[in-house]
Each structure stands twice: as structure tokens, then as C-alpha cells.
Amino acid sequence: MILTENIKRLGIYFFFDKHGDVDDYIPYFLKDLNKSLDRTVIVVNGKLTDKGSHILHQYGDILVRENKGFDVWAYKSALEYVGWETLKTYDEIVLLNSTIMGPIYSFKETFDKMNCMDLDFWGLTKFFKYDADPFGCIKYGYIPDHIQSHFIAIRKPMINSEEFYQYWSKMPMINSYSEAVGKHEAIFTKHFSDLGFKWDVSVQCDDLREFTGYPLLMCPKLLIKQYRCPIFKKRSFFHNIDDYLDNTTGEQTSELYDYLDNHTQYPVDYIWDTILKSYPQADIVKNMNLVYILQKNGKKDISHILATRKIALVMHVYFMDLLDDTFEKVSVMPKEAHIYLTTNTREKQILIQEKFKHSKFAHLDVRLIENRGRDVSSLLVGVKDVIMDYDYVCFAHDKKTAQVTPTIRGAGFAYKCFENTLGSQRFVCEVIETFESNSRLGLLTPPEPNHAIFFPTLGAEWGPNYDITKELAKELQLTVPISSDKPPVAPFGTMFWFRPKAMKPLFDKDWEYTDFPEEPNKIDGTLLHAVERIYPFIVQQSGYYPAIGMTDKFAAIEYGNLKHYLRGYNLGILGAGVGPYYPKMREEMCYRMASKGGIVVFTKALIKKVLRKVLPPKMKMHLREFYGKMRNR
Structure with missing residues (x-):
């Protein structure tokens, strides 16, 4: 018809x-x-x-x-x-x-x-x-x-x-x-x-039949640009990541968004409004590739931003033996910035004031706070009277991670945090410009630690802190999705840049020092680590997104590390006869490890793989004979 x-x-x-x-x-x-x-x-x-x-x-x-x-x-x-x-x-x-x-x-x-x-x-x-x-x-x-x-x-x-x-x-x-x-x-x-x-x-x-079975989801930009498709799927922004990576290299969603934003009249704020309130931030951040690689030695002129925006650094200073290092870190902030340094004793306050007495910042305030709540109370209590006056704020603290030995491991964690928050004067300018150019960016955090003893953070981002974070979310009346199988895009190490109005629901709570555990307190499972993980959900509740930020120098390090880890796992898993694609590999390994004797089976297969590579030919022959006899017993 x-x-x-x-x-x-x-x-x-x-x-x-x-x-x-x-x-x-x-x-x-x-x-x-x-x-x-x-x-x-x-x-x-x-x-x-x-x-x-x-x-x-x-x-x-x-x-x-x-x-x-x-x-x-x-x-x-x-x-x-x-x-x-x-x-x-x-x-x-x-x-x-x-x-x-x-x-x-x-x-x-x-x-x-x-x-x-x-x-x-x-x-x-x-x-x-x-x-x-x-x-x-x-x-x-x-x-x-x-x-x-x-x-x-x-x-x-x-x-x-x-x-x-x-x-x-x-x-x-x-x-x-x-x-x-x-x-x-x-x-x-x-x-x-x-x-x-x-x-x-x-x-x-x-003509795309051999290209993909699901063009609207796997290549939406192509459909809109070349085939004049009038619609796109909301699911594009929170779809199963494994399915995407089984078909694409992960570019499909950010390419769609960039095309909509730069080449169409579609109001992209409508996308943020609907996905942020209802879908897991981990999926949104990955599918949208919300990782900002910023030049450590960039040349962006942000004088026009500094003329109209109020910038602040809040830093908790505890270790006086690190004061020189702290001074260097603070010094990368623009001279137009307001600096708030907090500490826990009058003696420390005097030393800090003396160290910074010749600084040229527009405003410097060294505040005395209680030694309860550590760096978290520094931000939520120590500067709560002024924090909402600012457009963009960096929060940091001196860091030792003294409980980890040898201490070089903790120093590596501190390097990762500082390099990707206060890495250089130029990098700070790049961060400020990034917030200015991305109106929905609410939180910019370094990537999680994953070296040495910190490696399990990847996959165990919640640790023992999920239940207490959920309790805090309920108290703060958050409605965005929080689930134990989706990691928070959180600032592990509690150093980050943020947009204060995106964090308003957290500051609206009238925090007191007595809300936090007395010192000394255990490492995990306390309110301190719940707050560390609630930051990105607060931002999401406010209609903003959390993201990862790195200097270009550190991005090279991070890429190399993650590639090394992945290759190491592939060598073992593929060597055990599992593969060839990631979803299948993960599914099979989870099954084997959960099955009775699964660890033993996997370990034997891995040992055989290694021995075949390192043993001389004659011993390999004896090894084959030995395994043959064992199978026939």
C-alpha cells in the first residue's frame, strides 16, 4: 500500500x-x-x-x-x-x-x-x-x-x-x-x-551486513552521518562493555556523542540528563571514554578563565618532614588562586605559615583543624564555610602510606596522585581549561593505584567499604544506581579536582569532626573510605559526571603498566588452553577456578606450559613420557 x-x-x-x-x-x-x-x-x-x-x-x-x-x-x-x-x-x-x-x-x-x-x-x-x-x-x-x-x-x-x-x-x-x-x-x-x-x-x-549485525548500536555515527538515520539508542551510553569490545575497539559511543555535539543541532545535554540519573557511572565513563590526557607542559592561555572564575586549592598538611615537598606542590597553582592549608596542631600551623610567608597567591589561609577525620574532615569541615564560593577546586594532602613496606611502594602511590592533580603549572592550567570546556564534568580524579600491593584495587574497588557507602548514600538521599558489581569512579588516595556546585549535596550535610572515627582508626571499612567512594555518586546525583585525568607523561606509564599486566594474564590463561576472546576467557576461567580442583587443574596446565618453554629437548621428551604414564594409570 x-x-x-x-x-x-x-x-x-x-x-x-x-x-x-x-x-x-x-x-x-x-x-x-x-x-x-x-x-x-x-x-x-x-x-x-x-x-x-x-x-x-x-x-x-x-x-x-x-x-x-x-x-x-x-x-x-x-x-x-x-x-x-x-x-x-x-x-x-x-x-x-x-x-x-x-x-x-x-x-x-x-x-x-x-x-x-x-x-x-x-x-x-x-x-x-x-x-x-x-x-x-x-x-x-x-x-x-x-x-x-x-x-x-x-x-x-x-x-x-x-x-x-x-x-x-x-x-x-x-x-x-x-x-x-x-x-x-x-x-x-x-x-x-x-x-x-x-x-x-x-x-x-x-551493505553493512558483513560489517555488523547491529549497525544502530555498533556504528551509530555511521548510520546518522551516511545513512541519515534520525535516531540513536539511549542504550549506546550504558550498554554492556564486553559486547562492545567483542565488536569494536570501544570508540562507538564517544564517536557518536562527538558527532552529535559538533555536527548536529541535537541538544546533547538531554543525553546527560537522562543517563546520569539512571545508569551505572562505571558503564557511562567507559563507554564515553571519559579519560582526559592533558599535557604536562601545555601552552594554553587561561588568563581569561582566571579573570572570571574563582579557583582554590585545599590541602591538608600533616607531615612536617614533607613540608618542602608540599611547598613545591602548592606552588604550581596559579597566583590568582586561593590557597587553604589545614593542619592539626598550633606548632605545625606556625611552621606552615613561616614556610609560605613569601608566597604570592591572591589569598592564603592556614587553618587549624581537629585531628579527627584526617584529610576528609579537612575538606568537609575545615573549609565548609568557603568551599561553595569557588568554581573549581583541587583537594590534596601530603601522603606517606606508611603502613605499606617497603615505603617506596607508598611513594609510588603518592607520585600517582600528585602527578595527576598538581603535576605542573601547565598541567593545572590544562585541568582548569578542561572543566571550563566540559560543563558536565564534576570530578576529575587520578587513576586507581595498581602497582605492588595495590594491584587488587582493580577488581576490588569497593573492598570492605560497600555496605557503609550504601548507608551513607541512603543518608544523603542519593537515588543514582550504586551496586557492588559496578566499581565507583572514585579518587582512591583522596586527591582530585572538582566543581563545588556538583558536590553540593555532600556539603549540604552539616558535617562535624565527631562524625568521623577517633584516631588511630583502621584502614578500611570506616566512614572515611565511604566518603572517598561517595564523591563520584554525589557528582552524578547532581547531574555531572566523574572522569579520570592524567598527565600525558603518566598516561604513557599507565598504558605500559596495564598492557604488561594484561599480557601476563594472557600468557597464563591462553597457555592453559582458554580463549581466544576476552568474554570467553573470563567466563571459562571463572568456571574453572570455581570448580572443584579448578585451581589445581589451572596450575598444572600453566606449569606444563612453562616447562615446555624452558626445558632442553631431551628433558621435554622425558616429560611427555612421564605425563603419558600418569594418564594411563
């Missing part, structure tokens, strides 16, 4: 937000869509706030229903709500949902293009055939070519058909995401195509 003039079109838009909020990307989307619709029914799974209801009512009828059946039963409920006889009066019905964002190009362009095509149903994008059923419930036993269910348009011949009515009337309850795909999305297209109904998609990219 070709659509001509006086087209009567119904839109059924499925919406879900766990908070019941309606983010700005929704009305932006619906405003353009409604130019091509005669009526819109918005079906909401779960709750809807009063404010959200007011927004949505401007764009159509609202049907709020119980949050069950996923999008499939939302569509079914909306179709029944409109009524089958009324549905037959429409030339076209569009089923679509809030998992897509846009439009980049007006939907009118898409509708005008597809009106001229003789079709019974159509969509925006296609998922290509996959010769397996990962969901375990696809009736064909594989994933056929299909229109993705975030946008499917059905025309009158199909609307009026008994087959379409029966499809929805007999739709079983959908109890999981897998069933939503396996019992609807993956089969809808083939089911009706096999019945003789004609279909196509507007984003014609079959």
Missing part, C-alpha cells in the same frame, strides 16, 4: 522511567513526531510524576498501567485501549518507544520517504540475521532479519487483517527482556512476512 494525501496516522508511544520522570529528550522527540501524527497515545509502564503527567498530556492521551509485560504488553494494552474498530480507521499505526532518542533529522523526512513505498509495514532500522537463539525462546531457533521494535509502522491492509488481530490477542505474558525479544521483536517481521505482508526499513544499510 502506497500512502498519498490525507493520511490518517496514529502513534502509540511506550514510555518507562523508574523514577516516573519525563526527561527533556521525550518532549523534544514527541514534538517533532507529532507533526506527522493525527493522534498519539502514550502508554506508561509503572509510575508517572505529576510534573511528568503535565508534560506528556501536551503530546497525547496517557495510559498508565502496571509495569509488567515490557514494551510488548504496553503496545498490546494501547491497541486494546484505542479499540480494534477505531484502529481500522487509520491508514497507519506507528508503535515506538522511549529507548530511542532524536530526531537528528525531522521524522517528516522519513515519513515522506516511506509514503511512496508499496508496503504493509515498515520500520527505521534492521537487525541482521544471526544463526543462533541466544534468548532461548525464538520459535525459529535463530534470529531472522527483523525490524527493530523501537519503531514499527503498520498500514491499513495489515491493521485490518485477522492475522494482526490474532497476533496481539494471543500474545503471551512477557516476563523478561529475553522474552520481549524472543517472543516479539525477533519474530514479528518474519511472522508477518511469511504471511505475505511486504516490509522494509527507511535506513537502508544492507
